[in-house]
Amino acid sequence: MVKQLTSGERQFAAVILVVLAVLGIAMAAAGRADPLGVHGLIVLLYSGALLYVVLSSFYEREPDLSLRTRYYDDPIKVGIALTMAWAVFGMFIGVWVAAQLAWPNLAFDAAWSSFGRLRPAHTTGVIFGFGGNALIATSFHVVQRTSRARLAGQISPWFVLFGFNLFCILAVTGYFMGLTQSKEYAEPEWYADLWLVVVWVVYFILYIRTLARRREPHIYVANWYYLAFILVVAMLHIVNNIAVPVSLGHAKSYTVWAGVQDAMVQWWYGHNAVAFFLTAGFLAMLYYYLPIRAGRPIFSYRLSILSFWGITFFYMWAGSHHLHYTALPHWVQNLGMTFSIMLLVPSWASAGNALLTLNGAWHKVRDDATLRFIMVAVIFYGLSTFEGSFMAIRPVNSLSHYTDWTVGHVHAGALGWVAMITFGSLYTLVPTLWKRERMYSAMLVEVHFWLALAGTLIYVFAMWNSGIIQGLMWRTYTQEDTLAYSFLDSLVAMYPYYIARAFGGLLFLLGAIVASYNIWMTVRYSPEALTDRAPAGPDQGPLPENVTAPAE
Amino acid sequence: MRELFHRKLERTSIGFAIAIIAAASVGGIVEIAPLFTIDETVETVDDMRLYTPLELAGRDIYVREGCYACHSQMIRTLRDEVERYGPYSLAVESKYDHPMLWGSKRTGPDLARVGGKYSDFWHVAHLTNPRDVVPESNMPAYRWLARNTLKMDDLGLHLAAQRAVGVPYTDEMIENASRDAFGQASPDTEFAAGVTERYGEETQVSAFDGVTTRVTEMDALVAYLQVLGRLTKAPYQNTAAPEQAPDPNN
Numbered sequence: 001m002v003k004q005l006t007s008g009e010r011q012f013a014a015v016i017l018v019v020l021a022v023l024g025i026a027m028a029a030a031g032r033a034d035p036l037g038v039h040g041l042i043v044l045l046y047s048g049a050l051l052y053v054v055l056s057s058f059y060e061r062e063p064d065l066s067l068r069t070r071y072y073d074d075p076i077k078v079g080i081a082l083t084m085a086w087a088v089f090g091m092f093i094g095v096w097v098a099a100q101l102a103w104p105n106l107a108f109d110a111a112w113s114s115f116g117r118l119r120p121a122h123t124t125g126v127i128f129g130f131g132g133n134a135l136i137a138t139s140f141h142v143v144q145r146t147s148r149a150r151l152a153g154q155i156s157p158w159f160v161l162f163g164f165n166l167f168c169i170l171a172v173t174g175y176f177m178g179l180t181q182s183k184e185y186a187e188p189e190w191y192a193d194l195w196l197v198v199v200w201v202v203y204f205i206l207y208i209r210t211l212a213r214r215r216e217p218h219i220y221v222a223n224w225y226y227l228a229f230i231l232v233v234a235m236l237h238i239v240n241n242i243a244v245p246v247s248l249g250h251a252k253s254y255t256v257w258a259g260v261q262d263a264m265v266q267w268w269y270g271h272n273a274v275a276f277f278l279t280a281g282f283l284a285m286l287y288y289y290l291p292i293r294a295g296r297p298i299f300s301y302r303l304s305i306l307s308f309w310g311i312t313f314f315y316m317w318a319g320s321h322h323l324h325y326t327a328l329p330h331w332v333q334n335l336g337m338t339f340s341i342m343l344l345v346p347s348w349a350s351a352g353n354a355l356l357t358l359n360g361a362w363h364k365v366r367d368d369a370t371l372r373f374i375m376v377a378v379i380f381y382g383l384s385t386f387e388g389s390f391m392a393i394r395p396v397n398s399l400s401h402y403t404d405w406t407v408g409h410v411h412a413g414a415l416g417w418v419a420m421i422t423f424g425s426l427y428t429l430v431p432t433l434w435k436r437e438r439m440y441s442a443m444l445v446e447v448h449f450w451l452a453l454a455g456t457l458i459y460v461f462a463m464w465n466s467g468i469i470q471g472l473m474w475r476t477y478t479q480e481d482t483l484a485y486s487f488l489d490s491l492v493a494m495y496p497y498y499i500a501r502a503f504g505g506l507l508f509l510l511g512a513i514v515a516s517y518n519i520w521m522t523v524r525y526s527p528e529a530l531t532d533r534a535p536a537g538p539d540q541g542p543l544p545e546n547v548t549a550p551a552e
Numbered sequence: 553m554r555e556l557f558h559r560k561l562e563r564t565s566i567g568f569a570i571a572i573i574a575a576a577s578v579g580g581i582v583e584i585a586p587l588f589t590i591d592e593t594v595e596t597v598d599d600m601r602l603y604t605p606l607e608l609a610g611r612d613i614y615v616r617e618g619c620y621a622c623h624s625q626m627i628r629t630l631r632d633e634v635e636r637y638g639p640y641s642l643a644v645e646s647k648y649d650h651p652m653l654w655g656s657k658r659t660g661p662d663l664a665r666v667g668g669k670y671s672d673f674w675h676v677a678h679l680t681n682p683r684d685v686v687p688e689s690n691m692p693a694y695r696w697l698a699r700n701t702l703k704m705d706d707l708g709l710h711l712a713a714q715r716a717v718g719v720p721y722t723d724e725m726i727e728n729a730s731r732d733a734f735g736q737a738s739p740d741t742e743f744a745a746g747v748t749e750r751y752g753e754e755t756q757v758s759a760f761d762g763v764t765t766r767v768t769e770m771d772a773l774v775a776y777l778q779v780l781g782r783l784t785k786a787p788y789q790n791t792a793a794p795e796q797a798p799d800p801n802n
Contacts, residue, residue: 107692178616181651224568259647398798402662
């Protein structure tokens with residue numbers, strides 16, 4: 001990766017890393033009596049390790065600049081490796097916390113491994129670690145291919161990738177030490193949040209400059225979604241995380257928002273993290289890898305426009321459905337409910353558009369587990385967006401809120417939609433990127449598919465059952481008009497489902513491990529390894545058959 | 553056929569980016585901005601008191617341990633919730649909460665009105681090992697809270713930061729933060745009187761964890777749990793009846 005850089009670029013990379021290392025030292029010094037100091041050391045080690053990589057190839061021969069007309073794929077390859085590493089880590093923590101709910105002594109009496117600290121490590125690990133790396137890696141791939149242009153920068157793609165992973169590492173190690181803002185999906189403290197803003201600005205500039213280089217007149221639909229993902233996540237992240245640190249030597253901070261306004265800001269953020277991190281970016285994957293894999297163009301261009309702007313506009317109103325019957329003013333609750341229901345239209349337009357794209361390729365869905373991953377992802381997308389709109393209706397929410405039903409709903413989306421579309425995309429992307437004919441083992445893709453599907457179904461059914469039972473027990477009255485069950489009665493009823501859920505999660509984790517092995521073997525050993533072949537592959541020129549052009 | 557406007561928009565990346573920001577900004581502006589300007593959003597009450605330094609330290613521990621992942625602090629306006637947990641939560645009760653801890657999941661029960669419901673001794677036993685007092689519980693044990701001495705020397709900085717985000721702590725409160733934290737957990741010392749003087753007669757001064765020789769994280773967390781729902785009496789004077797949850801069998 002350093003060999004691709006000119007000596008000027010190597011110097012620049014080294015300067016950035018030295019600056020980062022100095023920042024780490026400053027944090028360690030200012031926070032020597034605080035967990036902030038530990039994070040300073042982590043920043044120092046991280047930048048030191050990368051600096052070592054840069055310096056060890058510092059005086060190697062410079063690259064042939066004429067190769068810079070080709071696509072820049074090295075950051076994507078590293079991004080895929082990081083995606084799978086975070087997947088296994090995040091899902092392992094997930095299985096562990098799930099098991100703790102059934103067997104609480106699995107925390108082993110240590111502070112760092114108690115449920116409240118592991119739970120954000122799981123959510124951050126899978127959402128930001130696994131999902132975020134997958135989004136960055138695929139966005140680098142899709143924007144180059146659909147624009148027929150090289151990434152607009154030599155160092156910035158690496159900065160985005162490694163900078164983002166530094167954020168994830170600070171987040172997760174922080175939770176183990178008890179550093180959290182207690183804002184769901186926005187737990188990291190102020191300095192990590194500031195760092196993410198820097199990374200994100202570079203990401204946006206890189207992306208928009210690459211689009212400006214495009215040799216296609218139109219911006220392809222997948223890039224609309226990646227752009228929305230980058231821009232709106234920046235908006236949400238900045239507003240929700242404005243905070244005042246206790247001092248520059250403290251990791252701890254207090255958010256500027258209080259009480260009811262904080263609740264609204266938090267769920268405006270929280271719900272749209274689902275919308276723009278876990279939906280928009282992954283719809284971008286869908287709009288590129290589905291037509292590529294199925295060999296058919298997207299069914300309807302107009303439907304793509306409708307669903308894109310529908311999602312971008314409606315989603316931002318829906319957050320208040322997380323606060324039904326609370327101290328949030330009624331009018332905001334009603335607005336949230338209304339827009340959540342309207343949201344079904346663009347959501348199903350996307351799902352329908354994807355399924356109709358498959359029309360004429362159903363035989364491929366039968367034979368090709370990769371395409372089946374994508375197809376099942378679309379089905380789960382359709383189901384969980386329907387479920388989401390349904391649960392946003394006030395009376396339904398009175399039952400589902402605070403119960404495991406919400407957890408089941410989230411995982412129908414996270415496992416069924418987000419993870420499945422990612423695996424489908426990776427299985428399409430990996431052979432292309434490493435110039436292999438196909439994955440190392442089609443059989444293992446098949447095994448992974450069934451593990452993932454079985455795991456998701458077991459998980460979701462367990463949580464539907466437990467959630468609805470819980471909700472009903474809380475509101476059941478006896479003939480004498482008194483509450484029929486104590487809270488404890490409802491907890492005791494949950495245990496069998498908590499065990500089933502942990503088992504479902506375990507199957508899903510095993511699937512991810514199988515996928516990592518398969519990807520590793522594809523990269524490592526392939527009969528037709530083309531290590532020193534000339535650059536002219538099918539992937540270098542214009543897109544084959546141009547299937548990603550609008551259907552009109 | 554005339555070219556679709558969207559085809560033009562697709563040819564300009566900056567234009568497209570601006571259109572995304574415009575479309576995505578509306579919802580937040582319409583729903584969030586009025587919450588700061590409409591006066592009825594947060595009720596006005598006279599008796600709302602602030603967290604003492606010890607309670608704030610306990611709240612920070614509640615945040616640190618991620619208790620919000622399993623416990624809500626928001627009783628909804630539903631009859632069964634009011635009968636189970638107490639009067640439904642009002643916005644004013646979390647007006648000084650940075651961040652709010654309303655929560656989103658009840659693996660354990662709601663804690664909005666848990667203050668005063670159990671003794672200090674019960675809380676200490678329960679936090680040390682929940683299964684000693686509730687055999688069916690799946691809550692983690694928090695034994696280390698009683699082992700860790702509470703860090704009190706920088707509580708003044710915490711109060712000052714709270715003031716910076718809008719909580720009306722006075723200079724006197726900030727100055728005495730460490731002493732007040734110690735005093736609230738040490739009823740027989742000279743520092744105890746200052747706490748009730750500054751934070752009101754209702755403030756509970758107690759040797760929360762039963763050990764008076766040092767102030768632990770257990771003291772702070774129990775002090776916080778014991779004040780939940782007791783910062784104001786307003787919810788008990790509220791006369792609007794809760795809603796009956798819809799019965800799916802009807």
